[in-house]
Amino acid sequence: MAISSSKKPVMTLYSASLCPYAQRVRIVLEEKAMEHQVIEVNLKSKPEDLAELNPYNQVPTLVDRELVLYESNIINEYLDERFPHPPLMPVDPVSRAKARLLMLRVDRDWFRPLFDQEALSDRARQKLRDELTAISVIFGGQRFLLGEEFSLVDCALAPMLWRLPSLGIELPDSARPLQGYMERVFSRESFQRSLTPAERSLRI
Known part of the structure; x- marks a missing residue:
């Protein structure tokens, strides 16, 4: 905003x-x-x-x-x-390096296949659904991707998660921990203020 x-x-x-x-x-x-x-x-x-x-x-x-x-x-x-x-990045160099690797993986494995192509294939949808379901378990023990604190890694991932319905991707019941994580991120004031009217319409 x-x-x-x-x-x-x-x-x-x-x-x-x-x-x-x-x-x-x-x-x-x-x-x-x-x-x-x-x-x-x-x-x-x-x-x-x-x-x-x-x-x-x-x-x-x-x-x-x-x-x-x-x-x-x-x-x-x-x-x-x-x-x-x-602060939105860890203090120590090892944790910062791990955070950067996570952001790189988010870009290469998820963002590029989803947003840098003209058409999204069913195979890409299924692959993302399966991978998100697999990582869902980590949110059973922590609030955000790096632990208890919101970070740049969450900022990197959140726009994709917001767009899942518009991409035709529905998460299974087994991904409830991930859905809880999404609710925590989406309810943050910073996230809500970041949304444009067009982005809000993606979930209406």
């Missing part, structure tokens, strides 16, 4: 209303309660300045004064380091 102000915001996020990668960044901005503005990009008619800022001409793109960043996980780690409260 953009914060309007007569004073020019420090940060500008180029976003798109249904882009799950952009929603990741919107979640972190809301979690940090940072003043920012969102420029809504029509992906079929992108503004010229986006291509000048980002060589891939993609969203999300974050402009913070003279710094321009792209790729959602890179942006989010920058935001967490620059604005350390509340």
Whole structure:
């Protein structure tokens, strides 16, 4: 959610209303309660300045004064380091490395097959359903992906989980711990404030 102000915001996020990668960044901005503005990009008619800022001409793109960043996980780690409260990454190097590996796996195994292709195959749906069901057990003993604290890994995964119904993926009863985790994440104020009207409509 953009914060309007007569004073020019420090940060500008180029976003798109249904882009799950952009929603990741919107979640972190809301979690940090940072003043920012969102420029809504029509992906079929992108503004010229986006291509000048980002060589891939993609969203999300974050402009913070003279710094321009792209790729959602890179942006989010920058935001967490620059604005350390509340912290969204572990303190020790080993745990941070494990968190980065988890985010890499979320991208490679789930996001790319789901969102970086024109058509989603039934095989991809079934594979994701099975893998989410398999990891559901970990939420029987912890609140979030890294333990008891909400983290960037949760921010990375949440937009995909929100879109499961619109992707035609229904979780089985055996995935109830995962469904409880989803309810905890979706009920966070930062997540709710990150949703665009188009994203809200995905679950109506």
